[in-house]
Amino acid sequence: MGRNFSAKQVSGLVSGLALAVALGAAVAAGPASAATLRMAWSQDATGLDPHKQTAFSSIRLLELIYEPLVRLDKDLQIIPAVASSWEFSADGTQLTFKLNPNAKFQDGKPVTPADVKASFERILDEKTAAAARANFGSIASIETPDQTTVTFKLSRPDVPLLTAMASINAAIVPAAEITAGSVGTKALGSGPFKLEKWDPNSKEVLTANKDWAGGKIGVDGIDISVLPDETAILASLRTKQIDFALLNDPLVATLVPKETNLILNRTPVLAYHVLQLNPARKPMDNLAVRQAISCAIDRQDVLDTASVGEGKVTGPLTMPGYTTDASTLFCYKRDVEKAKKLMADAGFADGFSATVIAANGEPATAAAEAQVIQSQLAEIGVKLDIKMMELNVYVDAWLKGDFDMAVALNGGRADPYSMYNRYWTKAGNLQKVANYIDDTLDSLMQKGREETDPTKRKAIFADFEKHLVEVSPWVWLYTSYSYTAQQKTVQGFVPTPEGSLFGLSSVSIQQ
Numbered sequence: 001m002g003r004n005f006s007a008k009q010v011s012g013l014v015s016g017l018a019l020a021v022a023l024g025a026a027v028a029a030g031p032a033s034a035a036t037l038r039m040a041w042s043q044d045a046t047g048l049d050p051h052k053q054t055a056f057s058s059i060r061l062l063e064l065i066y067e068p069l070v071r072l073d074k075d076l077q078i079i080p081a082v083a084s085s086w087e088f089s090a091d092g093t094q095l096t097f098k099l100n101p102n103a104k105f106q107d108g109k110p111v112t113p114a115d116v117k118a119s120f121e122r123i124l125d126e127k128t129a130a131a132a133r134a135n136f137g138s139i140a141s142i143e144t145p146d147q148t149t150v151t152f153k154l155s156r157p158d159v160p161l162l163t164a165m166a167s168i169n170a171a172i173v174p175a176a177e178i179t180a181g182s183v184g185t186k187a188l189g190s191g192p193f194k195l196e197k198w199d200p201n202s203k204e205v206l207t208a209n210k211d212w213a214g215g216k217i218g219v220d221g222i223d224i225s226v227l228p229d230e231t232a233i234l235a236s237l238r239t240k241q242i243d244f245a246l247l248n249d250p251l252v253a254t255l256v257p258k259e260t261n262l263i264l265n266r267t268p269v270l271a272y273h274v275l276q277l278n279p280a281r282k283p284m285d286n287l288a289v290r291q292a293i294s295c296a297i298d299r300q301d302v303l304d305t306a307s308v309g310e311g312k313v314t315g316p317l318t319m320p321g322y323t324t325d326a327s328t329l330f331c332y333k334r335d336v337e338k339a340k341k342l343m344a345d346a347g348f349a350d351g352f353s354a355t356v357i358a359a360n361g362e363p364a365t366a367a368a369e370a371q372v373i374q375s376q377l378a379e380i381g382v383k384l385d386i387k388m389m390e391l392n393v394y395v396d397a398w399l400k401g402d403f404d405m406a407v408a409l410n411g412g413r414a415d416p417y418s419m420y421n422r423y424w425t426k427a428g429n430l431q432k433v434a435n436y437i438d439d440t441l442d443s444l445m446q447k448g449r450e451e452t453d454p455t456k457r458k459a460i461f462a463d464f465e466k467h468l469v470e471v472s473p474w475v476w477l478y479t480s481y482s483y484t485a486q487q488k489t490v491q492g493f494v495p496t497p498e499g500s501l502f503g504l505s506s507v508s509i510q511q
Contacts, residue, residue: 351381
């Protein structure tokens with residue numbers, strides 16, 4: 001039950017002073033209430049539907065408003081959220097939750113088993129286009145025998161299912177809002193904060209949810225300003241116009257410790273920077289071409305140049321317990337001569353032209369990564385045109401698989417299956433983004449889904465990682481850090497490897 005869930009079942013440059021004048025329009029002048037946290041970030045949410053959003057900026061906002069059945073703590077252990085306890089059946093084909101009887105939506109109505117059932121039925125409905133639908137394909141039926149119990153009947157044992165349920169993409173939303181078709185047009189969750197106001201790309205106003213079952217919230221609310229220039233965010237921290245900030249640019253983040261009144265929270269995260277190739281487009285449909293691109297890229301140079309060395313070169317698996325030595329993977333040591341031979345073998349000795357897309361601001365390093373990759377691939381004759389896009393335009397193109405190559409920052413998960421099944425299984429709901437699958441990848445993912453022995457699971461996913469890197473549909477680059485900066489008067493924030501801002505539910509402001 002609850003906190004004692006079996007580990008065998010779930011394996012577990014800048015002068016801000018010149019910018020201060022510009023802040024008046026974006027950050028409210030004068031001191032706010034001592035109990036209101038004044039916050040800033042550079043990239044706003046692109047939408048309010050927790051089941052559909054994939055952009056980090058959207059997730060960071062929605063995780064303050066909505067709740068899943070369970071969540072992950074700072075150690076990636078599963079802890080209660082809407083559910084107070086849970087239990088798998090002995091054969092692993094049934095997962096039963098007891099809901100917290102005190103859980104309420106922000107309109108005061110209780111969270112019921114009917115809401116849970118309706119939420120997962122919405123996620124499983126292909127017409128919803130839910131981001132995490134592929135995680136829940138083992139759910140055969142959902143039963144609600146009483147007012148606090150929800151039972152998921154599974155078509156097969158599914159070890160990572162519980163971990164998948166900890167994502168905000170599996171948030172519980174009111175059944176009535178689903179029926180009304182209003183999910184995404186307004187935000188009504190059971191989380192610690194209510195969204196009172198959203199002016200896209202300008203500001204959000206959140207107020208504390210006094211009915212939150214998770215405990216007392218230390219502030220009355222959060223006023224969030226959207227400041228696209230992170231040097232302006234640093235300036236407003238320096239002048240104490242804001243209390244807390246999410247930073248994406250590692251160069252700006254490294255300046256924070258020089259400020260005596262500020263604290264930098266710097267936490268390694270599971271998310272990974274990656275160059276996504278599109279094997280559905282020529283010549284990326286040719287294995288030798290994809291491998292040549294992989295061999296031509298110096299991952300450490302991308303990291304050092306774009307992210308000032310703030311991170312670590314990585315393979316696909318970034319979670320504790322599954323990470324391998326990246327140097328043992330195919331072509332992780334740059335080999336330009338091998339890349340040129342592969343290009344010639346594929347009939348592209350003179351190279352080819354392609355376009356790489358990247359988003360403005362997410363990640364902050366995207367443009368720099370694209371430029372380094374452009375320079376490196378030029379050495380093997382690949383002429384790369386860089387197309388920068390606004391985030392919402394980029395996300396639309398990305399979801400449609402409408403690109404030759406894409407520079408991306410993709411989210412990590414505590415379990416390999418939950419992290420990758422949507423891309424690298426035949427039934428994956430983001431196969432249109434990956435545009436590559438083979439029997440080996442699909443088979444290894446299914447084996448890893450059902451295997452309960454941790455040692456055997458690790459071996460299965462090590463084989464999965466080795467094969468995935470060899471067939472090179474994407475080129476994994478590096479993992480980095482999440483950064484938040486705060487005044488010393490802000491206390492209680494706990495960062496996580498997922499980069500979550502949920503810890504804002506526990507902060508207080510000391511006078």
